[in-house]
Amino acid sequence: MARTSKADLTSAGGISFMHAADSIGLQVIKAPADEPWDLLVTVDGNTIPVVIEAAAIVNPEMVQRLITRSSTLKDAIGVVVGDLITAPARDALRDAGWGWLDRRGHMALRANGLYIDVDVPADDRHVVRPPLQPISGVAAISWASALLMAPEDPPSMRSVARRVSLSHSAIVAAAKRLREASLVRADGRPLVPELFWALADVWRPRQVALAQLPSAKIADDRDPLGLGLDEQESGWAVAGTVGAAAWGAPLAIGRAYPPEFYVPSASHLRQSMLRLGESPRFEERACTVAVAPTPLVCIERFEPRGNEWGPWRVAHGLFTALDLAQDRARGAETLADWDPGDFTRVW
Structure with a gap:
């Protein structure tokens, strides 16, 4: 086009x-x-x-x-x-x-x-690129995320559908909307940074502040929270500020900074609230938890380079960057100064 x-x-x-x-x-x-x-x-x-x-x-x-x-x-x-x-x-x-x-x-x-x-009234008469909301729903968020995680070698739609347990047709429909919005090139590669910022605009995790951090003992007890400390497939993933720092983002934070976790499902979120308790004040939180906007967040996890922030696996750098993009105070500035070496910059 x-x-x-x-x-x-x-x-x-x-x-x-x-x-x-x-x-x-x-x-x-x-x-x-x-x-x-x-x-x-x-x-x-x-x-x-x-x-x-x-x-x-x-x-x-x-x-x-x-x-x-x-x-x-x-x-x-x-x-x-x-x-x-x-x-x-x-x-x-x-x-x-x-x-x-x-x-x-x-x-x-x-x-x-x-x-x-x-x-004001929405104006679609003079929109240069058609759909006004090309990314909505888990399928579209998952497909856009998958493209941005491998921008030079896009995955197949079937492989992404299998990874996130969605139908192939749902991913196909999501891909069609991105193409119609000119957010994907003719060869299937994402348009960067436009796709990243379109995804950031709908990236709205609902964080819950918890009074305690989970412990390895809970994970040993049949892992009711789904921490997945010993599993490679799915589990809690650190993102946000701590996750970005673990990937090398230019952030000055200490070991006491409360980690921001993504959990695989709403049931895991409820269990964490019951077992760890909600913090009465956000400023006093031990950590935050949110249901991942796409299953890829909790599937694509990585071992941190050190144990500065505990034994937790971190989410892919893309998801930490999407979290930073929500931070009005310093997010955009941090992203502008961050040139990651372990994954492709797409913002």
Whole structure:
């Protein structure tokens, strides 16, 4: 599939912005051809020049490039229009004073006392890349994860279906949606980093803070929590900050940092809550647990290089990176500085 030109992206982005602005009562016209702006927005008699930047999927790294490239906006405001603008990218845009329009149905705009942060009608008339939500459900998350874990040598759909105990047809349907969204190349390789950030946008594990860490003794007692300390197939996997540090991410944390575990199933989560107790305060947690968004998290586990954080196996580096992408405070910065040596960087 041919890549859409920047001019076409900007033109389509401008049209989408005009439709969204009109839906909330703003007056928008195209700027004169001899002006460096794209649009003019009139609010309470004041005219605000707008420069449009557009992309299919907008991630923090792209935002940083846009801000650097457009550092001399002068009296204009920058607005990014995208089919999907990830949460970390939205935060970066807010911090930089930029506006944005996510075609799935949300607009944010700040300028000269104007503050808009509102839902707008979803716009699929000018979406450059078709499906607005190409990744949803375990099958799609699993297939996207499998591609990103081996971006240069994609696995077969049947092998992934077997690994995650889903039907082949479910994986085929998920793969079709990714292709239609132009997140997978013609040769089957994932489009990087776009697929990573599309996956990060739906990566929403629900963490439960526990009062105690599990012990090896529990694992010896028929392993009711499914820790899998002595099994190679499936079990608890450390991800998040501790998991990323174990893979060499530039994070300064100590041995006392509470690990973030993924568990294989909801029943394992319930057992852990019963046996280890919930922490009354998140800040006092011994660890957190969450059901893995895809079985691959708890299947693809690795021995850590040392025992600094205990005997736990760690999740694949991809999943630790997806967790970091959810951290608004330092996640994007850590990912930008992290160039892993043990797996392929896909962000």
